Amino acid sequence: MAARIPSVRPRALRLSSAVVVAGVAAAVALSACSPSGSASGGKSGSANGSGNSTFVVARTGDIDKLDPQLATAFQTEETLGLIYSTLVKTDANGQIQGDLATKWDTSTDGKTVTFTLRSGVTWQDGSPFTSADVKATLARILDQATGAVARSNLLAIASVDTPSDTSVVLHLSQPSASLLYSLASVNSAIESAKDISAGTVGKKPDGTGPFAWKQWDQGQQVVLTANKKYYGGAPKIGTLEFRVIPDESSILSGMKAGAFQLGLISDPGVAKQATGTGFQLVKQPALSYHTLMLNGRRGPLVKQEVRDAIACAIDRNQVLQTAAFGDGTVTGPITSPAFAYSPTDGLPCTPGDTAKAKSMLAAAGYANGFTLKTIVETGEYATSVAEGQNLQSQLSKIGVKLQLQQLSTSPYVTAWLAADFDAAVALNGGSYDPYLMYGRYYVTGGSLSKPAGLDSTTLSNLLTQGNSTSVDSERQTIYKNLQQQLLASSPWVWMFRSDDYYLVASNVQGFTPRPDEQLTSLATTS
Amino acid sequence: MLSWRWFAARIGGAIITLLGVTVLVFIVLRTIPGNAITASLGIESGTLTSAQKASLEHFYGIDKPWIVQLWTWITGILRGNLGISLTSGKTVSSLLRTALPVTVELAVLAAVIGTAVGLLLGVLAGSRPGKVGDSATQGFALLGLAIPEFVLGTAVVAILAQAFHYFPDTGTFVPLTQSVSGNLSQVFYPALVLAVAFAANVMRTTRSEYVEMAGADYVRTAEGKGLRTFRVRTAHILRNAMIPIVTLTGIQFGYLLGGTVIVEQIFALPGLGRLLFTSISNRDYPVVQACVLVIAVLFVVVNLAVDLIYRVIDPRTRAA
Secondary structure, eight states: OOOOOTTHHHHHHHHHHHHHHHHHHHHHHHHHHOTTOOSTTSSSOOOOSSSSEEEEEEESOOOOOSOGGGOOSHHHHHHHHHHOOOSEEEOTTSOEEESSEEEEEEOTTSOEEEEEEOSSOBOTTSOBOOHHHHHHHHHHHHOGGGOOTTGGGSTTEEEEEEEETTEEEEEESSOOTTHHHHHTSGGGOOOOHHHHHHTOTTTSOOOSSSEEEEEEETTTEEEEEEOTTOTTOOOSEEEEEEEEOOOHHHHHHHHHTTOOSEEEEOOHHHHHTOOOSSEEEEEEEOSOEEEEEEOTTSGGGGSHHHHHHHHHHOOHHHHHHHHHTTOEEEOOSOOOGGGOOOSSTTOSSOTTOHHHHHHHHHHTTOTTOEEEEEEEEESSSTTHHHHHHHHHHHHHTTTEEEEEEEEEHHHHHHHHHTTOOSEEEEEEOOOSSHHHHHHHHHSTTOTTHHHHOOOOHHHHHHHHHHHHOOOHHHHHHHHHHHHHHHHHHOSEEEEEEEEEEEEEETTOOSOOOOTTOOOGGGGGOO | OOOHHHHHHHHHHHHHHHHHHHHHHHHHHHHSSOOHHHHHHGGGGGGOOHHHHHHHHHHHTOSSOHHHHHHHHHHHHHTTOOOBOTTTOSBHHHHHHHHHHHHHHHHHHHHHHHHHHHHHHHHHHHHSTTSHHHHHHHHHHHHHHHSOHHHHHHHHHHHHHHHHOOOOOOSSOOOTTTOHHHHHHHHHHHHHHHHHHHHHHHHHHHHHHHHHHHTSHHHHHHHHTTOOHHHIIIIIIIHHHHHHHHHHHHHHHHHHHHHHHHHHHHTTOOSHHHHHHHHHHTTOHHHHHHHHHHHHHHHHHHHHHHHHHHHHHOGGGGGO
């Protein structure tokens, strides 16, 4: 039996009340007075255009490399794209503009491209930028030992001449319309010849871009400072901090508290809650696309009628509404705004027509359906599992059972590269140039032809033709045909382009999100 | 008294446990599909030529047979060399030197808050069983145990932002030795979140022990002898109730280390949990192996400490 000890209660109550009061007081004190806290007005003050301000960007991941030629993670490309410049760059609509090159001329046979370089540009140590830097960079990219990401897209470059410090001539083995887009990529960023010969590339970034490298606290933050000598004009932001906040809900809370000027999120569920004062949610359709990749070299999918039936059965808009709350756009294979075609022109039916899909399956000899091993990547983007489940539900209506295998990134990539799947729910990166999007998948012998799941001479020829002509009207016709052929042969089911979400503090001016997810407008943001 | 034989047996057991953990983690890591190359390059790894792939495998040290890698790892530990991170190129020891103090501080602060609050509420509830205070504290304990840390952590961050326009500092970690207020502005709230379940467990155990001990004959005798109430409660009831509480605190401390993985993600703290989480995603074998080994060492050390304290506060166990 329990004994009663009357005097304990009031004493304990008094004591516990004191503890609660002390705890609350400590919490409030921390919230209000912390010298290094991130309360609004603290050290993470807002940008004010003075050139001395600190601008804090919150994102879920850290950079993983310091060498732009090896960068594959979005965060790394975003960051290094602000430190390094490229010969040419794309504007927000995907049009090529000059950057370190002010002018370029292509010979009539398309096999010689001459660049005139900007003069007066300096590296961060003050030494001048010259054509020797361009030559050394391209040689490094093309050297197989480097393992440069852009190498496969620049293989047309046979040799590089430097007639003067401000002139570079590229001699190509064949015409390449995608060359300028490849050169506009962060992966083709121009590095200093001095750094390359000293072997210091990737140790401390040294570029000619709007921001200079300052500090990296791994897993915590990257700090950049304004490059006051930047040829495009010194940025208004004095110090740019990229904070790693792994949880997107925490990024949203930080924006509500005024701790960040810019928050980068991708989860539509978090974006739905992004309401409040002091910031606004900006949505930007990305170039990347959500697709159901079909392996046309396995089982029933070998038959085009079967792939067509699957393509017909899926209502793309339903997947978009269910998985991404409608934040995005139904798309066909080509996502570049410069090549805007109908997303369904070429399909043998209306998407979502399950009756027709069933009859197509029956005609192909699969009236009772079949099962597809379907890999789904978890952790990398928020909508993957919901997409897989919606597709599973839609395809069950025609008797096709998706057996979903949820895999984290590394096992997913391993299975994907080995084409160890019947179907794969995927978010694939896009490009302003259709050849750069699909060349490596569908050109015969392309580096990713195995996971592409289909060999097609028609697709390969169209891509090669499109890349061989620089006449815009011809490219438009060829790539329109390519899109129709891709939809007609149904190697994959293209579903939608999702929106990227940017939480932008109300006092930020001049920030413009881009379809390619680069943050280059921070150079002119205040 | 503590016997050397007992101590040697415990140390021997600890070494076997740590060796088992090391080998197990080593094998499990390599059984999961993917490696540092696919984790680092993603689908771009498919564009590598076989020569490039072989060169990268050599660079990451994953081209050697498992048994050679395991031997290198174990002999490295014995020499104090935990290897090099495959992702960052830094030594694993330097990464641990940065991450470990964050997690240890977080766990210790959470344990201190949790124990203090749990003991107080436990005594409060146990002294008046069945009354309103008892029900309220038991309700709190139930709630504390039921709410997962990721929900509580997210809620705390959201409430602080919405109601107080405050967000815990996410800049470079400030060590306690550098600035107490700066450090607490980063660590206090995550420690509070971790402390809730800890306090709930301590409270429940304290309450039940307190209720049981308060009814014991020796307590009635002590009161009958005219001892002051405070002394009866502290020297007699609480002291005897402490044995299971100490055990529980030790076990809970181990679980706290697991809880830090989630909490460090939510509050963006650069601790061991987050290092482990990131390293698993990156297939950074040396870092994962070292993190798990360190966590295992902490578990073993805490359990050993609990056993020692147990023998100090309960003389009966010394005979065992």
